[in-house]
Amino acid sequence: xxxxxxxxxxxxxxxxxxxxxxxxxxxxxxxxxxxxxxxxxxxxxxxxxxxxxxxxxxxxxxxxxxxxxxxxxxxxxxxxxxxxxxxxxxxxxxxxxxxxxxxxxxxxxxxxxxxxxxxxxxxxxxxxxxxxxxxxxxxxxxxxxxxxxxxxxxxxxxxxxxxxxxxxxxxxxxxxxxxxxxxxxxxxxxxxxxxxxxxxxxxxxxxxxxxxxxxxxxxxxxxxxxxxxxxxxxxxxxxxxxxxxxxxxxxxxxxxxxxxxxxxxxxxxxxxxxxxxxxxxxxxxxxxxxxxxxxxxxxxxxxxxxxxxxxxxxxxxxxxxxxxxxxxxxxxxxxxxxxxxxxxx
Numbered sequence: 001x002x003x004x005x006x007x008x009x010x011x012x013x014x015x016x017x018x019x020x021x022x023x024x025x026x027x028x029x030x031x032x033x034x035x036x037x038x039x040x041x042x043x044x045x046x047x048x049x050x051x052x053x054x055x056x057x058x059x060x061x062x063x064x065x066x067x068x069x070x071x072x073x074x075x076x077x078x079x080x081x082x083x084x085x086x087x088x089x090x091x092x093x094x095x096x097x098x099x100x101x102x103x104x105x106x107x108x109x110x111x112x113x114x115x116x117x118x119x120x121x122x123x124x125x126x127x128x129x130x131x132x133x134x135x136x137x138x139x140x141x142x143x144x145x146x147x148x149x150x151x152x153x154x155x156x157x158x159x160x161x162x163x164x165x166x167x168x169x170x171x172x173x174x175x176x177x178x179x180x181x182x183x184x185x186x187x188x189x190x191x192x193x194x195x196x197x198x199x200x201x202x203x204x205x206x207x208x209x210x211x212x213x214x215x216x217x218x219x220x221x222x223x224x225x226x227x228x229x230x231x232x233x234x235x236x237x238x239x240x241x242x243x244x245x246x247x248x249x250x251x252x253x254x255x256x257x258x259x260x261x262x263x264x265x266x267x268x269x270x271x272x273x274x275x276x277x278x279x280x281x282x283x284x285x286x287x288x289x290x291x292x293x294x295x296x297x298x299x300x301x302x303x304x305x306x307x308x309x310x311x312x313x314x315x316x317x318x319x320x321x322x323x324x325x326x327x328x329x330x331x332x333x334x335x336x337x338x339x340x341x342x343x344x345x
Contacts (some may be wrong), residue, residue, distance in 0.1 A: 009033035012040045021074075024048040034064035044072040045101075051082040059083075062116050069097050069121070076103045083109020083117065096122040106131040111145040111199070118149055125157055130195045138202045139213045142175070143220075146197045150220040153195055154179055165191055165228030165250075166221055170214060170237055174200045177217055180228065191228065211237055218244050229275075230254070230282075239266060242274045251275055252282040259289035262296040264303065273304060280312045287319035294326045301333045312336035 007030045023044055029051060031037060047068070051058050059082055060068070069075065078099075099105075102123055107114050111134040123130065130153060134145055154164070165180035176198040183192040197217075201210075214237050223244050230252030233241075238253065265272050288294055304311060313334045315322075322339070331337045 007032055009036040012036060016040070019043055022046045024050075026050050027052045029058065031058045031060070034060045034068065038064070038068040038071045041068070042071055043074060045074050046077040047072065047075055048077075048079040049082045050079065062113070062120070065117060066097050066120055069099070073098070074101050075099060076101050078102065078104070079106045080117070081106070081108040083107065083113035096120055098122045100124055103128045104131075105129075106133075108133040110135045111137045111141045115145040115148065123153075123157065125159065128194060131198075132196070133198045134200065136200045136202050138205060139209050139216070142199045142213060143216055146177070146199050147217060147220045150177060150179075150195075150197055150217065154220070155222050158194075163227060164222065164225040165230070166218070166226050166245075167193075167229075167252075168214060168218070168231040168233055168237075168241070170210070170231070170233040172201075174198055175210075175213065175217070177221075178231075179221075211240060215240060215244070228252070235259070235262070238263070239274060245275075247277060248275045249277050249279045250282075251278060251280070252284065253286075255285045256283060256287075257289045258286060258294060258297050260296055263300045275304075278304060278309075278311055280314075282314040282316065283318075284316040285319065286315060286317075294322050298326050298329050298333075301330050305333050310335040312338075314338045314340075316340050 008025055009031050010033075013033070013036050017040065020041055021043055023041060023046070025031065025048070027050060031051070049060075049065075065080065069078070097120060099121055103126075105121075105123065105127065107117060114132055114134050118132070130149075132146060132149055134142065137145070163182045165182075167176075167178040167180070169176040169178075176196065178193050178197075179195040180191045180193045182189045205213075214233070218241050224247060226245050227247055228250040229241070229245055229248050230250075232254040235257060238256075242248070263274050265274055283297075286297075288296075301311075301313065311334055313330065313336070315338070318339070327339070
């Protein structure tokens with residue numbers, strides 16, 4: 001059942017839906033009495049709240065949300081996007097609420113609201129996907145909210161078998177950390193994202209603060225378990241995070257510049273490798289910083305394979321022509337070499 005432009009609590013007070021499994025309250029829906037919603041639902045499997053603060057007292061408090069969630073123990077899918085200006089009661093006695101059937105949960109709102117709701121929910125280890133998004137925040141706010149969630153979910157609530165993957169997407173207006181593991185699909189193994197933590201960035205955050213935020217977020221992850229690393233970020237951040245990830249075997253970088261010192265340690269790292277255990281490297285939307293010069297990539301591959309180390313290299317949608325000679329030299333150095341979505345070769 002989806003309700004639009006009505007007082008949902010008044011509607012449900014007059015009607016009984018003992019078998020209601022799906023409830024979607026969207027923008028324009030008014031709720032004047034959240035306990036009524038909670039008292040008239042007990043069999044929900046899907047709940048979506050995407051209300052807006054439009055001047056009507058429709059937004060629930062954290063205790064009211066917890067009461068609604070607690071009344072519906074069979075919830076599998078939960079979407080809550082109404083926490084932008086929610087009322088918070090710091091010392092609410094409610095919680096933790098067991099969510100034994102939960103498979104997917106998405107929470108979006110202000111950083112304090114997201115944190116106060118999440119810490120009162122007991123999510124199962126078997127949850128398929130957790131998606132958290134917070135409003136514009138500074139580094140400390142992000143670490144106090146998403147950092148704690150990352151640490152709790154990845155270090156304490158899930159068990160890994162040496163297959164944890166981390167992607168970090170560092171863009172100008174938001175930062176996103178994705179966690180994945182491996183799953184069997186048809187006749188092959190593939191990566192499955194099971195958690196996404198995203199924060200919109202305050203406009204006054206400078207570059208040094210941004211880099212430190214990336215490092216601090218990664219420190220919340222059980223880095224010794226991470227074997228897959230990827231995302232969209234500048235090379236400086238890649239290098240800083242690589243030093244925190246000792247067991248990486250697979251790397252997938254997006255929108256990356258090929259320049260002098262590409263994927264090479266900075267000064268002090270002579271004769272060392274950024275990813276010493278690397279087996280598979282994928283570069284997507286890669287482009288040379290100096291027009292037409294792919295030589296730094298060839299130099300990196302030569303350095304990575306210098307002691308007989310076998311790696312596979314995949315290049316997806318490179319920008320600009322790659323010299324045939326360079327391609328031949330790279331192909332001769334690696335065990336497997338693939339180039340796709342490219343013209344002019």
